[in-house]
Each structure stands twice: as C-alpha cells, then as structure tokens.
Amino acid sequence: MGTHEIDDEPLEQFEAGFHGDLIRPDDPDYDDARAVWNGMIDKRPGAIARCAGVADVISAVNFARENDLLVAVRGGGHNVAGTAVCDGGLVVDLSALTGVRVDPAGRTAWVRAGATWADLDHETQAFGLATPGGVVSDTGVAGLTLGGGIGHLRCKYGLSCDNLRSVDLVTAEGEYLTASADENADLFWGVRGGGGNFGVVTGFEFALHPVGPDVATCLVFYPGDRLTEVLSAYRESVATAPDEISTLVFAGELPDEELFPAEWVHEQKFAIMGCYAGPADEGETELAPLREFTDPIADFSGTQPYAAFQRLLDADYPDGMRYYWKSLYLDGLPDTAIDRIAYWTRAAPSPLSTVDVWQLGGAITDVGIEESAFAGRHAPFLLGVEANWEDPETDDANVEWVRDCLDDMRQFSDGSVYLNFPGFHEEGDEMMRTTFGPAYERLVELKDEYDPGNLFRMNQNIEPTT
Structure with missing residues (x-):
C-alpha cells in the first residue's frame, strides 16, 4: 500500500x-x-x-x-x-502546532504535537514546574515521548512517556479519539514507547513536577586517557546515588576552542553531565564526587536555571549537520565493556562524534515492564553511539564506525535498543522483535486494530499481520 x-x-x-x-x-x-x-x-x-x-x-x-x-x-x-x-x-x-497550556494548580500541561522541549520548558518553568524531556531543547516533544523519552530528570521522575496522562490521536481511519488510563487504555499502553504506529498524536497531557527554576548541575571534562579509570569509579558511584541524580558520560575529541585551553582542543576527552532534581544546595553536595574522580580539564558545574541547562547542548547539534545514531541497552558496565568503549571512542573518524553512557534505573524501574510498551526498563545503562560529521564524502566511514561499534558491544547487551536512537531502521522487524520481546505480539494486535493497512509505517514500524 x-x-x-x-x-x-x-x-x-x-x-x-x-x-x-x-x-x-x-x-x-x-x-x-x-x-x-x-x-x-x-x-x-x-x-x-x-x-x-x-x-x-x-x-x-x-x-x-x-x-x-x-x-x-x-x-x-x-x-x-x-x-x-x-x-x-x-x-x-505538525510543526506549526506549538501551543502549550499549563495548569499550575493541577500540575499538568497540555502540549500540541509540533512543540519542542524549549517551548514546553518556557511555559512550565514560569511556575517552577517541569516534566522529563530530552537533553537538547530543540528536540520535538512528540517523537521523543512516543519513543520513551530519556532526559535529565529520568531517575527521579521517569521517562517522558511515564508522565503522560493522556493523548489525543487521529487514527488511520480518520477517527479522532483520546487515550488514557481510563479511555482506550490499550492504545494508551502502546503509545507510551511504541512510537507513531497507531495514529497521528496531535496533543499530549503531561504530569508536572516541582523543578527549578534553579538546579544544581554537573558538567566536568576529564582527559581521555583517564576514561577507563573514571568510568569504573562512575559505575560504582551511580550504583548508590540518590534518584535525584541523573547523569550521562559522553566521550570523544569534543573540539571547542571557547571551552578548552589550546593544548586540549584536539585531544581526546570525556564529560560527565547531569543535574539534581531537588534543592540546589543539597544537589551541589551530592554532585561533588562526580567532579573529583581525577584532575579535570575544565569544570562548568554549578547552580543554574533548569531551562538554561536544558539548552546547553543545543549548539552541538545544528540543523543540517550529518547524523547517524544507534544504541544498545547494556546489561551492566563491566571492565571489559569499559575497555571497548574507550577503544571505539578513539576509533571515531569524526572529531564531533561521541560514545555515550547513560545512567538508567531509579524511577524508570518504578513502572512495571507490562504497564507501558517502553522496552528498556530492565537495563542499568544505555549505550549511545553518535556519529556527527560535516563532510558527505565521509558518510560511509562514519556509518561503518557506528555499526562496527554496535556489533562489538552486543556482547554486553540483550540486543534491545532505544528507539529514539535507531540508525535508519535498517534492521527492520528483527530490531523491533528483539527490543520489545514478549510485548511485540501485543503491539501487533494494536496495529491490527488501529492501522491494519500500515498507513503509518514511516517510523519504528510494527508490521500488522494483514
């Protein structure tokens, strides 16, 4: 069709x-x-x-x-x-549909499907409220949420999709309906992590939480030759960290003449980035150990507005650059996995590329694995491999680097992936079956009911049986 x-x-x-x-x-x-x-x-x-x-x-x-x-x-x-x-x-x-309406007393926000996280944060932070989003503010609310939504507040308040209260949706038959825990509950289960398979979501209702306006943040850069040592210490640190802390590590050359001394601009380095979803003074103390693993190259940690922290990485991902990202949920972070992460970081053909380790757990695991379609609740870490480059003539080398890295790192994973970092969906149905496991057949049943002709297939596609 x-x-x-x-x-x-x-x-x-x-x-x-x-x-x-x-x-x-x-x-x-x-x-x-x-x-x-x-x-x-x-x-x-x-x-x-x-x-x-x-x-x-x-x-x-x-x-x-x-x-x-x-x-x-x-x-x-x-x-x-x-x-x-x-x-x-x-x-x-849907990009013109950017409206956001906040109910500060009820701590909810209604968001149209063309809004970005910057649009949403701008409105909610006026009331000292937020819902978990991504880590780049010009990411769209719709796509990130339907794929799960892993951001700076995840360990305290869960995923973006965990904070959904309802969605408005147009089905393949042109029917307009609402899905929530009380209405079309099967569909509500599916849109929370199952992508855009079941219709065009035109509006999202989110629960909000007290966040900011100022939060304690961590952004510290370390020398690349200390990556294995620090990742081992980081692994132990986050194992006992309070849920208010959500962090990620990204490693690469990270060239930036404005941020680093000249002798470090083109050297390998890595960063630990995160924030504390609680009182800022308390957060400064709790985040301090992450800044003390070894002597840093630069440390930009400190208390700042939550909305500003959400924008910190925006400039690193400009429109029109070339991107190819893939992911794996990791069963753990053993020393052998850390060694391979260090290897693949050094092997990146582009100085703009990174290998990322996202801390998971906390509130993500408070939601039962059968309560939504999202498939990554079991994992303590997410590996993200980001090829970011400018020259079209190096397309093949950058894509090959990501694929080779993922092939190697599957030894530390069950093979499931975060569907917002999916490559170009080239693994198709196999990737979806591996990721969703036993829930896959339930998703097929939903697809058969709401989109049996697979009208909505330009996505992380669940193929219907017909």
Missing part, C-alpha cells in the same frame, strides 16, 4: 478544504519545507500538508488513505532517522 505520486485533481480538492499551508514541489518554499534536521536526509515528498489544527490532520490522513499515498508525519524537532519526510507521498506536517 502507498504509492508515491499525487494526481493534481484530488490534490486540488483536498486543498480546497485545508486551512493550513499545502506546499507542492514547484512552490518557492518547498526546499525549506522538506528539509529536516539531519543533513543526510534528502527526500522529495509529493506534497507537504502543514496543518493548522486537528481538522487539517484528519483531512490529511483521510486524503492519504483514500489516495493510497505514502505518509510521513513530522513533529517539531530532530528525528535523527529521517522518517519525518518521504519521497513522493504526503508529509503530514
């Missing part, structure tokens, strides 16, 4: 009832509209339907289904796999 061409006559009929912007290949803003964050992605859709509201989304879904079109759904942010745009077919573009 799903052809690539769009005939003029039905497209004109669709446009007549469409209130947003319908962008065609011959329109002057077409190239800007089809461009996505990852510079590796260069696709040419038959049309881009930039929706002005839910009615437009319903109309676009019905139009795509009735005309047998390939469909991509675009939210507000990164989408490293590039599935927010397609060749031929229709892009249902």
Whole structure:
C-alpha cells in the first residue's frame, strides 16, 4: 500500500478544504519545507500538508488513505532517522502546532504535537514546574515521548512517556479519539514507547513536577586517557546515588576552542553531565564526587536555571549537520565493556562524534515492564553511539564506525535498543522483535486494530499481520 505520486485533481480538492499551508514541489518554499534536521536526509515528498489544527490532520490522513499515498508525519524537532519526510507521498506536517497550556494548580500541561522541549520548558518553568524531556531543547516533544523519552530528570521522575496522562490521536481511519488510563487504555499502553504506529498524536497531557527554576548541575571534562579509570569509579558511584541524580558520560575529541585551553582542543576527552532534581544546595553536595574522580580539564558545574541547562547542548547539534545514531541497552558496565568503549571512542573518524553512557534505573524501574510498551526498563545503562560529521564524502566511514561499534558491544547487551536512537531502521522487524520481546505480539494486535493497512509505517514500524 502507498504509492508515491499525487494526481493534481484530488490534490486540488483536498486543498480546497485545508486551512493550513499545502506546499507542492514547484512552490518557492518547498526546499525549506522538506528539509529536516539531519543533513543526510534528502527526500522529495509529493506534497507537504502543514496543518493548522486537528481538522487539517484528519483531512490529511483521510486524503492519504483514500489516495493510497505514502505518509510521513513530522513533529517539531530532530528525528535523527529521517522518517519525518518521504519521497513522493504526503508529509503530514505538525510543526506549526506549538501551543502549550499549563495548569499550575493541577500540575499538568497540555502540549500540541509540533512543540519542542524549549517551548514546553518556557511555559512550565514560569511556575517552577517541569516534566522529563530530552537533553537538547530543540528536540520535538512528540517523537521523543512516543519513543520513551530519556532526559535529565529520568531517575527521579521517569521517562517522558511515564508522565503522560493522556493523548489525543487521529487514527488511520480518520477517527479522532483520546487515550488514557481510563479511555482506550490499550492504545494508551502502546503509545507510551511504541512510537507513531497507531495514529497521528496531535496533543499530549503531561504530569508536572516541582523543578527549578534553579538546579544544581554537573558538567566536568576529564582527559581521555583517564576514561577507563573514571568510568569504573562512575559505575560504582551511580550504583548508590540518590534518584535525584541523573547523569550521562559522553566521550570523544569534543573540539571547542571557547571551552578548552589550546593544548586540549584536539585531544581526546570525556564529560560527565547531569543535574539534581531537588534543592540546589543539597544537589551541589551530592554532585561533588562526580567532579573529583581525577584532575579535570575544565569544570562548568554549578547552580543554574533548569531551562538554561536544558539548552546547553543545543549548539552541538545544528540543523543540517550529518547524523547517524544507534544504541544498545547494556546489561551492566563491566571492565571489559569499559575497555571497548574507550577503544571505539578513539576509533571515531569524526572529531564531533561521541560514545555515550547513560545512567538508567531509579524511577524508570518504578513502572512495571507490562504497564507501558517502553522496552528498556530492565537495563542499568544505555549505550549511545553518535556519529556527527560535516563532510558527505565521509558518510560511509562514519556509518561503518557506528555499526562496527554496535556489533562489538552486543556482547554486553540483550540486543534491545532505544528507539529514539535507531540508525535508519535498517534492521527492520528483527530490531523491533528483539527490543520489545514478549510485548511485540501485543503491539501487533494494536496495529491490527488501529492501522491494519500500515498507513503509518514511516517510523519504528510494527508490521500488522494483514
């Protein structure tokens, strides 16, 4: 199902009832509209339907289904796999839907599907509230949440999807419905970690928590030749850390002339980054051991506004750079795994690439593994391998580095992956079955019910049985 061409006559009929912007290949803003964050992605859709509201989304879904079109759904942010745009077919573009409404008394926020985490944080922090997001503020709320959502507050308040109270969604049949613990509960289970397989989510209701406006943070850089030593100490430190602490380690050359002394700019280094979801003065004390493993190259730790901390990495991931990211949940962090992480860090062909270790546990494990579709609750650590580079002529070398690293590191994993760092989904159904395990068949049943024709397949796809 799903052809690539769009005939003029039905497209004109669709446009007549469409209130947003319908962008065609011959329109002057077409190239800007089809461009996505990852510079590796260069696709040419038959049309881009930039929706002005839910009615437009319903109309676009019905139009795509009735005309047998390939469909991509675009939210507000990164989408490293590039599935927010397609060749031929229709892009249902939600990027104009950025509204956020906060109920400070009820500690909830309602968020439209084109919002970024910067949009959400801006509104919630006015009341000293937040919900767990990512670690880059211009990431889209929709994609990150549907894939789970691992961010700076995870060990205290869980994943983004754990803080969902409800979603509004348009199904493949154009039906508009709400899913929550009390209404369409099976669908609510599936959208919390199962990706965009079951419809176009147009709105999210989140629980909020008291965070900030100032939080204690850690961002300390160490010499690369101390990585194995410090990772071993880090492993022991986070094992007994309070849930208020959520940290990650990222290692690479990390060249930045503004941050480091000249002699360190092009040397291997690694950082420990995290924050404390509690009183800032208490957090300064609790985070101090992470800054004292060995002599640092630079230490930018300290109390700062939560929203500013959420933006710290934004400049490292500019629009149009080339990205290829993959991941594995790790069973642990034994010395042999640490040695291999150090090896692959040194082997990176781009100075902008990193190998990352994310601390998990805490509130993530407070949610039962059968309570949502999210598949990574069992793991104490997540390995992220980020190839970030600028020169298209080095595409093959950078992609090969990531794949070789993941092939090697599978010895420390059950093979399941974080679906927001999926490469280009090249492993397809095998990756999904491995990741979801026994829950996979339940996801197939949901797909059979809500999208048996697989209209929504430009995603971390669950294939229906039909």
